Amino acid sequence: MKIHIPNSVWLGNIDPFLKGFKPANPDQLKITFNKKWLSIHPMVLTMIAALGIKTNPSNIECEKLEARSKHYLERMRLFDFLHVTSGITMKKHELAGRSVPLTQIKNSTELTEFITEVTPLLHLEPKHAEPIRYIMSELIRNVLEHSMSKHGAIVSAQYYKKSNTIRIGIADTGIGIWKSINQSYNPKTDLEAIRLALTPGITGTTRQEGGTDRNAGAGLFFIKSIASVNSDFFVIYSGKAMYKLLKRKGKKIKLHVDPFEDRHSKKGDLPSWEGTVVGIDLSLDTTQEFSLLLKLLNETLNEAIKERKKARYKKPQFT
Numbered sequence: 001m002k003i004h005i006p007n008s009v010w011l012g013n014i015d016p017f018l019k020g021f022k023p024a025n026p027d028q029l030k031i032t033f034n035k036k037w038l039s040i041h042p043m044v045l046t047m048i049a050a051l052g053i054k055t056n057p058s059n060i061e062c063e064k065l066e067a068r069s070k071h072y073l074e075r076m077r078l079f080d081f082l083h084v085t086s087g088i089t090m091k092k093h094e095l096a097g098r099s100v101p102l103t104q105i106k107n108s109t110e111l112t113e114f115i116t117e118v119t120p121l122l123h124l125e126p127k128h129a130e131p132i133r134y135i136m137s138e139l140i141r142n143v144l145e146h147s148m149s150k151h152g153a154i155v156s157a158q159y160y161k162k163s164n165t166i167r168i169g170i171a172d173t174g175i176g177i178w179k180s181i182n183q184s185y186n187p188k189t190d191l192e193a194i195r196l197a198l199t200p201g202i203t204g205t206t207r208q209e210g211g212t213d214r215n216a217g218a219g220l221f222f223i224k225s226i227a228s229v230n231s232d233f234f235v236i237y238s239g240k241a242m243y244k245l246l247k248r249k250g251k252k253i254k255l256h257v258d259p260f261e262d263r264h265s266k267k268g269d270l271p272s273w274e275g276t277v278v279g280i281d282l283s284l285d286t287t288q289e290f291s292l293l294l295k296l297l298n299e300t301l302n303e304a305i306k307e308r309k310k311a312r313y314k315k316p317q318f319t
Contacts, residue, residue, distance in 0.1 A: 001021075001022060001023055001024065001025060001026055001028065001029045001030070001051060001055075002021075002022040002024075002029075002030045002031075002032075003020075003021055003022070003029070003030075003031055003032075003047070003048060003051065004017075004020055004031075004032045004033070005031070005032070005033045005034060005038060005040060005044065005048075006020075006034050007034040007036060007037045007038065007039065007067075008037070008039040008040070009039075009040050009041060009044055010039075010040075010041045010167075010233075011041055011043065011167075011233035011234075011235050011244065011279050011280075011281055012233055014041070014043070014044075014235060014244070014279070015242075015244075015265075015267065017044065018237060018242060018267075018270050018271070019270060019271070021047075021270075021271045021273070022271060023271050023272055023273070023274075026274075027055070027056070027059055028055070028059045028060075028061075029051050029052065029055045029059065029060045029061070029082075030060075030061045030062075031048060031060070031061070031062045031063060031082070032063045033063055033065055033066075033067060034067060035066050035067060036066075036067055036068075037067050037068065037069055038067045038069045038070065038072065038073070039069065041167055041169060041279055042076075042100075042156040042157055042158050042167050042168060042169035042279070043167075043168075043169030043170075043171070043235065043277060043278070043279030044169065045073075045076055045078055045102055045156050045169060046102065046154045046155060046156050046169040046170055046171035046277065047169075047171045047273075047277055048078060048081075048082070049078060049081035049082070049102045049104075049154045049156075049171070050151070050154045050171040050172060050173050050275065050277075051173070052078075052081045052082040052083070053081055053104065053151050053154070054151055054173050057082075057083035057084075060082055060083065060084060062079075062082055062084045065086060070086070073086070074086050075099070075101065076099065076101045076102055076156060076158075077101040077102045078102060080102070081102055081104075081154070098121070098122050098123050098158070098159035098161075099121065099122070099156075099157065099158045099159065100118060100121050100122065100155065100156055100157040100158070101156065102154060102155075102156045103154070103155050103156070104151065104152055104153070104154055105140050105143075105144070105152050105153045105154075105155060106144075106151070106152030106153075107144065107152070108144065110152075111137065111140050111141065111144065114136075114140070114155070115133050115136060115137050118132060118133055118136060118157075119132075119133065122157065122159050122166065123159075124166075128166075128284050131226060131282065132157075132166055132168075132282065134222075135168060135223050135226065135280060135282070136155060136157070136168065136170075138219040138220075138222065138223055139153070139155070139168075139170045139219075139223065139278055140153045140155060140170065141219070142219055142220065142276075143170065143172045143174065143276070146174075146175075146180045147172040147174025147175060147176075147180070147275060147276065148174050148175050149172040149173055149174030149175075149275060151172070151173060152172070153170055153171070153172050154170065154171050154172070155168070155169070155170045156168075156169050156170075157169070163283065164283060164284045164285050165232075165281050165282065165283045165284065166281070166282045166284065167279070167280075167281050167282075168278075168279065168280050168281075168282070169277070169278070169279045170277070170278050170279075171275065171276070171277040171278075172275040172276055172277075173274055173275040174274075174275045174276070175275070176190070176193075176238045176239050176273070176274060176275055176276055177190065177193045177194055177197050177236075177238040177239065177276055178190050178193040178238070178239050180193075180197075181193045181196050181197060189240075189241065189268055190238060190239030190240050190241035190268065191241035191243070191266060191267075191268040193238070193239070193241070194236055194238060194241050194242075194243045194259075195243070195258070195259055195260060197220055197236075198220050198221055198224055198236070198243065198259040199221065199257060199258065199259065200218045200221040200222075200257060201218065220236070221257075221259075223278075223280060224245055224259060224262075225255050226280075226282070227245055227280055227281070227282070228245060228248065228253075228255065228262055229253055229255070230282060230283055231247045231248040231283075232247070232280065232281040232282055232283055233245060233246070233247065233279070233280070233281045234278075234279070234280045234281075235277075235278065235279040235280070236276065236277070236278050237270070237273055237276070237277040237278075238273060238275065238276040238277070239272055239273065240268060240269060240270050240271070240272045240273075241266070241267060241268045241270065242266065242267045242270055243259060243264060243266050244264060244265045244266070245259075245262055245263070245264050246262075246263045246264055246265060247263070248263060249263065
């Protein structure tokens with residue numbers, strides 16, 4: 001496998017980075033960097049770390065860092081996951097920051113501990129803490145329940161003062177969305193599987209409308225909707241497909257049941273990622289009142305399930 005870190009890669013311009021990923025020779029990993037500058041989204045860090053922990057350290061080749069921003073990668077613990085000595089000496093003030101360094105979570109106990117620690121690490125105000133904890137908890141829980149990855153979830157987050165934004169990334173190297181959804185549905189492509197995964201009331205564990213009490217099949221829909229309401233980016237990449245929610249145009253807010261009705265871009269011919277990767281930005285300037293947002297989301301979910309049940313019962317039944 002080969003992965004190159006360009007000078008700048010965020011959710012808005014992530015397409016070229018994903019196209020440049022080379023998944024051939026999965027037992028080996030070669031990482032190269034832009035020589036001058038690195039400015040990268042936590043989603044990118046989680047991808048590299050996820051590849052690193054499943055690769056024998058002796059088969060990892062990591063180019064020597066020369067960029068001035070190399071200290072950020074050390075602070076986010078990337079080299080720990082790659083089992084590579086960076087040679088970077090960190091000063092005490094460089095270790096501080098409103099960030100969640102790369103963290104591996106393999107079970108519900110570790111998830112509970114992690115969610116408890118998120119607020120202090122990011123120094124969040126109470127009104128912002130709840131949606132961030134919810135988003136991270138749902139994304140990690142999805143990995144633990146559906147990915148079947150023996151390495152669990154890799155998660156990271158960073159607060160950016162200039163834009164007053166929290167950026168979150170999570171990656172796994174499990175079975176991917178298509179195989180998970182295919183347990184109950186029959187998506188023809190990775191892109192169709194992502195579409196189903198983002199549709200409320202659909203879960204890979206059952207064809208029952210609305211999922212089960214334990215898994216309502218709404219987590220990804222809720223997270224995508226939080227990004228939509230706040231006009232933020234949301235990206236999900238699995239297999240050869242990527243779906244990217246784009247920023248809203250205008251002030252009117254409408255939650256769509258079908259993710260393809262949102263303003264978005266999509267790709268179905270990317271290098272194949274074994275597992276699932278998710279990235280989300282959340283502007284703290286525009287974060288809506290979370291309890292009201294969840295009420296609206298639940299109403300949308302219930303309406304969607306009702307409509308699908310109605311449509312199903314209208315179909316002719318043959319015996």
